[in-house]
Amino acid sequence: MTIDRRNIEYILPLVRKLTKLGICSDLTFIDISHSNYYDFSNIKDNKLLVLPYPSVHRQFNTMYVEHLNIHMGKSFYDKVLNVSGSNMDCELERDFNNLTIDADGSVRLCLRIRGNNTPNNFKVNEIFMENGHLNKDFLNIISQDKEDYCLGCNWTCSIMAKMISDEMESSDNLIHTKKRGD
Numbered sequence: 001m002t003i004d005r006r007n008i009e010y011i012l013p014l015v016r017k018l019t020k021l022g023i024c025s026d027l028t029f030i031d032i033s034h035s036n037y038y039d040f041s042n043i044k045d046n047k048l049l050v051l052p053y054p055s056v057h058r059q060f061n062t063m064y065v066e067h068l069n070i071h072m073g074k075s076f077y078d079k080v081l082n083v084s085g086s087n088m089d090c091e092l093e094r095d096f097n098n099l100t101i102d103a104d105g106s107v108r109l110c111l112r113i114r115g116n117n118t119p120n121n122f123k124v125n126e127i128f129m130e131n132g133h134l135n136k137d138f139l140n141i142i143s144q145d146k147e148d149y150c151l152g153c154n155w156t157c158s159i160m161a162k163m164i165s166d167e168m169e170s171s172d173n174l175i176h177t178k179k180r181g182d
């Protein structure tokens, strides 16, 4: 379920009920389209964003204290809550770790923004050199698209990829695999 400012107060009681019924909840936060270059959504109302107030942190802490059946581990939600207001800078120009591809094989800037030079210059099979390293031209072009179009976001996949590549967490700790397998 996607959490926004209007439904946040119902999330904890709802997750409790679903847990009792043996249902796992996958919780995400609403994100907005900061400009017309954000093509993943047409929601522009920033009043819908959930800000990381202590009350929101408390709700999530309670879910873990009560061992409610939610999809992701606590360390992941701690990071996600920090950027729930759609103010993340993924720093892909410093640490590229998450590739998004359109259906025609062209590479996007990211899940939120298609970009301009990136999809027009690179198909998925063109971003790696023969030695397996990222093509330097690709990094330059995607960085330029980010500079031109990015106004932040709260894309959780990027956070998760970074946590795994930084070895802060293994994927097993991020996902409640035991609960999902029950």
Ligand code: SF4
Binding pocket: 088, 089, 090, 091, 092, 109, 110, 111, 112, 113, 146, 150, 151, 152, 153, 154, 155, 158
């Ligand atoms: S909108 Fe895209 S480029 Fe900007 S921070 Fe989010 S993932 Fe990174």
